[in-house]
Amino acid sequence: MISRSAIGRNAQLALKRQCCVQPATRRGLAAAVSGGSTQFSYETAEAGGIKIASRDIAGPTTKLALVAKAGTRYESAPGLTIGLEHFAFKNTHKRSGLRITRESELLGSQLVAYHTREALVLEANFLRNDLPYFAELLAEVAFETRYTAHEYAEEVHDTIHMQQKRLLGNVSELALNSAHGVAFHRGLGAPLQPTSSTPLDKYLNEDTIQDFSKNAYSKSNFALVANGANHAEVSKWAAEFFSGASSTGSALSSEESKYFGGEERISHDSGNSLVIAFPGSSSFTSGSSYKPEMAVLAALLGGQSTIKWSSGFSLLAKATSAFSGVSANATHFSYSDAGLLTIQFNGSAEAIRGASTAAVAALKSIAEGSISKEDFTKAVALAKYRTLEEGQNTEAGLVATGSGIVHTGKAFQIDEVGKAVEGVSADKLKTAAKALLEGKATVSAVGDLFVLPWAEELGLKI
Amino acid sequence: MSQPSFAAFIAGKPWLSKPMYKIASWYCQAAGYRQLGLRADDLIPEESETVLLALKRLDQKESYDRVYRLRRAFQMSLSHKLLPKEQWTKPEQDYAYLSPIIKQIEAEAKEKADLETLVPNRK
Numbered sequence: 199m200i201s202r203s204a205i206g207r208n209a210q211l212a213l214k215r216q217c218c219v220q221p222a223t224r225r226g227l228a229a230a231v232s233g234g235s236t237q238f239s240y241e242t243a244e245a246g247g248i249k250i251a252s253r254d255i256a257g258p259t260t261k262l263a264l265v266a267k268a269g270t271r272y273e274s275a276p277g278l279t280i281g282l283e284h285f286a287f288k289n290t291h292k293r294s295g296l297r298i299t300r301e302s303e304l305l306g307s308q309l310v311a312y313h314t315r316e317a318l319v320l321e322a323n324f325l326r327n328d329l330p331y332f333a334e335l336l337a338e339v340a341f342e343t344r345y346t347a348h349e350y351a352e353e354v355h356d357t358i359h360m361q362q363k364r365l366l367g368n369v370s371e372l373a374l375n376s377a378h379g380v381a382f383h384r385g386l387g388a389p390l391q392p393t394s395s396t397p398l399d400k401y402l403n404e405d406t407i408q409d410f411s412k413n414a415y416s417k418s419n420f421a422l423v424a425n426g427a428n429h430a431e432v433s434k435w436a437a438e439f440f441s442g443a444s445s446t447g448s449a450l451s452s453e454e455s456k457y458f459g460g461e462e463r464i465s466h467d468s469g470n471s472l473v474i475a476f477p478g479s480s481s482f483t484s485g486s487s488y489k490p491e492m493a494v495l496a497a498l499l500g501g502q503s504t505i506k507w508s509s510g511f512s513l514l515a516k517a518t519s520a521f522s523g524v525s526a527n528a529t530h531f532s533y534s535d536a537g538l539l540t541i542q543f544n545g546s547a548e549a550i551r552g553a554s555t556a557a558v559a560a561l562k563s564i565a566e567g568s569i570s571k572e573d574f575t576k577a578v579a580l581a582k583y584r585t586l587e588e589g590q591n592t593e594a595g596l597v598a599t600g601s602g603i604v605h606t607g608k609a610f611q612i613d614e615v616g617k618a619v620e621g622v623s624a625d626k627l628k629t630a631a632k633a634l635l636e637g638k639a640t641v642s643a644v645g646d647l648f649v650l651p652w653a654e655e656l657g658l659k660i
Numbered sequence: 661m662s663q664p665s666f667a668a669f670i671a672g673k674p675w676l677s678k679p680m681y682k683i684a685s686w687y688c689q690a691a692g693y694r695q696l697g698l699r700a701d702d703l704i705p706e707e708s709e710t711v712l713l714a715l716k717r718l719d720q721k722e723s724y725d726r727v728y729r730l731r732r733a734f735q736m737s738l739s740h741k742l743l744p745k746e747q748w749t750k751p752e753q754d755y756a757y758l759s760p761i762i763k764q765i766e767a768e769a770k771e772k773a774d775l776e777t778l779v780p781n782r783k
Contacts, residue, residue, distance in 0.1 A: 300775045
């Protein structure tokens with residue numbers, strides 16, 4: 199006979215187990231999370247003539263973006279890209295801009311429009327379940343915006359002019375724009391944001407923006423990129439809402455980028471900035487002209503510290519540590535068919551003068567092959583980390599993928615990029631650095647020109 | 661700006677609109693503004709935010725023409741004269757150029773008020 203107390207105890211234990219041990223499949227966000235994978239590679243497809251790339255990262259939110267090949271490089275007159283960017287999410291034929299804002303607020307989402315030199319991006323961040331609503335919204339914004347005269351006069355025009363004025367006070371942006379202009383002249387050389395001395399009113403009004411939009415949002419000119427959404431679902435809704443895209447509008451195009459190089463000096467009263475730039479590598483998505491050693495070179499030069507409260511141990515940081523009040527930073531900008539490796543100095547004019555000379559000396563030492571093996575390994579690791587992190591970071595990966603599939607049909611696959619960067623050898627790096635110093639450099643100085651050095655004083659060929 | 665109007669009601673009934681149309685045309689001619697070269701929409705009082713905004717949204721040509729008509733009418737009124745008959749506003753010239761914009765602005769304001777007092781009711 200079993201004693202009562204024993205049954206009681208067992209029963210208690212069993213009960214305890216039942217309520218405490220939860221099935222492994224149970225999770226807090228079960229309703230919102232789909233069976234998303236943790237893979238960071240994009241699936242690409244074409245639905246209803248629209249290029250689509252998506253990856254199903256697990257999580258309750260989705261980021262859907264329309265990436266159009268309509269950045270400043272492709273604008274047929276100055277300011278059109280920025281005008282089109284500002285007309286995003288304004289009145290459409292179906293509903294007013296205010297209604298779009300309020301509805302997206304109610305659904306708990308965020309709508310953003312921005313542009314890079316090559317792409318114009320309309321982006322929506324929202325909860326996973328709301329995908330159909332936002333797919334429809336992006337299609338509506340792209341194809342059915344009304345481009346009314348009064349919105350242009352009351353909202354778009356003034357905001358653009360304020361942006362122009364803001365840029366005029368920002369020396370580092372001015373210097374980067376100037377370096378791009380000197381390096382590529384037209385196309386990629388067009389400024390990312392127009393300065394206030396650009397005669398925009400001559401080119402920009404609601405009609406020219408509308409004409410530009412017809413080409414920018416024509417079928418072959420944009421791609422849809424989704425993060426955190428089921429591929430089948432994205433294809434389905436894209437085919438439904440975006441198949442109405444006009445195939446008549448001609449896709450925007452620009453001449454193939456050619457590197458020129460040279461020097462530009464702009465005097466400015468509020469700060470100093472110097473940009474030394476060299477031809478870089480095009481982005482990974484462009485295929486054969488992709489040179490991973492440029493990314494490694496940028497990481498080797500470095501500049502910005504990866505450790506808090508320390509200037510870091512990169513070559514630029516070491517070279518410029520003797521000069522206080524200056525920050526040096528090497529960045530590699532890559533585009534679909536060209537790239538620009540820039541070293542930017544911000545700070546006081548005297549410090550920039552000294553630091554830039556030291557930086558050029560550091561670059562020369564790389565070209566002579568006098569870098570330590572340890573530095574090289576660190577640089578490769580950092581470059582790999584940066585590219586992978588950029589790919590994982592949904593925002594950057596989104597634009598890279600979008601422009602990639604619009605330009606060449608290739609998505610930004612971070613695992614392949616990582617491998618390419620890993621494969622860079624010290625010899626390759628040395629040859630690349632040597633080629634840079636032998637070719638023409640680009641030097642842009644903005645600020646106190648009495649002190650800021652000329653390219654010739656730095657020992658660079660232009 | 662939006663005064664009560666039977667216009668929509670009458671326009672829906674042909675038996676009513678035909679005689680009313682005649683009366684209306686006679687009334688507009690008799691009101692006297694056409695003899696000063698004005699249009700009906702020139703008579704809308706300007707002293708409201710809505711109308712001021714609508715005037716800003718007029719395109720340049722319309723806006724210039726409006727100022728010209730008003731100044732001419734003032735001049736005529738001061739000198740106690742009417743325009744020569746060939747310069748009177750013809751019925752086909754007397755179209756609504758401003759009131760559609762005013763209606764649009766009012767609709768926007770209404771939509772804004774509606775959306776701002778909205779109570780979300782999510783299932």
